[in-house]
Amino acid sequence: MTGGRKEGRARLTPPAGETPIIVLVRPQMARNIGSTARAMANGGLFHLRIVAPRDGWPQPDAYPSASGADAILDAAQVFPTVAEAVADCHRVMATCPRPRHIVVPVRTARAAAEDLREIASRNLRSAVLFGPERAGLENEDMACADTLVRYPLNPEHMSLNLAQAVMILAYEWWTAAEPTPPRVLMTNETRVATKGELDGFLNRLMAELDATGFLDNLEKRPGMVRNLRHWFQRGEVTEQELRTLHGVVTELSRGRMRRGRPDKDDALPPWQVEGSKGP
Amino acid sequence: MTGGRKEGRARLTPPAGETPIIVLVRPQMARNIGSTARAMANGGLFHLRIVAPRDGWPQPDAYPSASGADAILDAAQVFPTVAEAVADCHRVMATCPRPRHIVVPVRTARAAAEDLREIASRNLRSAVLFGPERAGLENEDMACADTLVRYPLNPEHMSLNLAQAVMILAYEWWTAAEPTPPRVLMTNETRVATKGELDGFLNRLMAELDATGFLDNLEKRPGMVRNLRHWFQRGEVTEQELRTLHGVVTELSRGRMRRGRPDKDDALPPWQVEGSKGP
Secondary structure: OEOOOOOOHHHOOOOOOOOOEEEEEOOOOHHHHHHHHHHHHHOOOOOEEEEOOOOOOOOHHHOHHHOOOHHHHHOOEEEOOHHHHOOOOOEEEEEOOOOOOOOEEEEOHHHHHHHHHHHHHOOOOEEEEEOOOOOOOOHHHHOOOOEEEOOOOOOOOOOEOHHHHHHHHHHHHHHOOOOOOOEEEEOOOOOEOOHHHHHHHHHHHHHHHHHHOOOOOOOOHHHHHHHHHHHHHOOOOEHHHHHHHHHHHHHHHHHHHHOOOOOOOOOOOHHHHHHOOOO | OEOOOOOOHHHOOOOOOOOOEEEEEOOOOHHHHHHHHHHHHHOOOOOEEEEOOOOOOOOHHHOHHHOOOHHHHHOOEEEOOHHHHOOOOOEEEEEOOOOOOOOEEEEOHHHHHHHHHHHHHOOOOEEEEEOOOOOOOOHHHHOOOOEEEOOOOOOOOOOEOHHHHHHHHHHHHHHOOOOOOOEEEEOOOOOEOOHHHHHHHHHHHHHHHHHHOOOOOOOOHHHHHHHHHHHHHOOOOEHHHHHHHHHHHHHHHHHHHHOOOOOOOOOOOHHHHHHOOOO
């Protein structure tokens, strides 16, 4: 998942319609602002607002950790207060692990992402607040938020890096609208073999094994055949893999012929007898 | 979500049973190894293996970015090859964005986490491979994996920071077994008011508004009452908030009395007439 092709900066375009604005409140480290931009780009978010950054803005130190998401940093807006940063937003969520003495709707990151998609679909503008690295959001900041986001995570170690917190939200935002099936077999140019093709191979394999005498024990034969069939069917097999397996059987049979052991009367070495119990 | 309470190192204990082993393959930056440990701690993972780290191991530079997850770094094991790192594992997944010319089952991060939970529940040991920062995993590394994990993310900017990639997997691992309801109202010491309590308040409010003459337009009165009721019921109201609202009504009524405007024959200022259209 890491590494790979270099992204062209020109390709990072603001998404159409309303997408959630990420608001970093009093961030301390330029590197974290850059990493936030990278995480936003990963999850298809573009709009970054910064409230009272400790070291001012712009900061050249933010760019290296943005890993090409420079357009997000270039377009970032700075505000003196949270209230001003969200004044044009219709809905504001805040990420905060332990607010006290307030009554507020709480969402998991996943439910928050679903809600943000729903809000965007109604063409309303939303923002998500992230507090400073050490202290988190203050009650004053929370007052601007209508919803609280809490990530379910290990209570023994809840402290998330700022960019990691943004990453999880951006990931959930992207995933909430992602149609990728959760489970597939990547087959490239080939396709999954049909049961008929698999049967053709297995029948041939059994015939070859009968020829060697591997299946000579008539009492055990049905169970051994069944076991082999089940093993070959445990995962999906592609048509190309079946052709390779046909080739393997051909080669092993020819080898047997070449070694002058054309039929089942050969004495087998001990490990092959062992193997005859079936896989 | 960021910041907050300092975690005691002593509290970070290895989880019971089999939990997925994170395998960093040829990692380059000590800081990323530390951030990986932090992300693992966030998601309840503990077992870290490192294959051929560029700068050797242990590296003191890994500890600051681990943010207290030192126990994971202390217990990390080093191996010369991927094959040796996973030799005692029953299942191996690999994170890789673009493998070529292989036929392999592919999972999204979410489905992978569900599968890892299922594997662990059968007491089998699993590992997840993460490639080096720039190049990602090589085909040789992939050969040890039975399953590929691909995160659905913005195709315009797929390059994930190493620790971010681990974070998403650790987050999904934790979430797959997390019972937190996605949507709640955090009410602290109070509780959501019943419809009867809300009715009691609304009836009193209407009586006070009738006394001021705010609802005097008999034709419009039913619609205005309905609108106010709907607005008050749009979000859940707590019993404590209702008491506060009762106090607000009492205070506003008393103020009216004090200003010598005890009943509805007062002339209203223009903005109150405007307001009488209802919210």
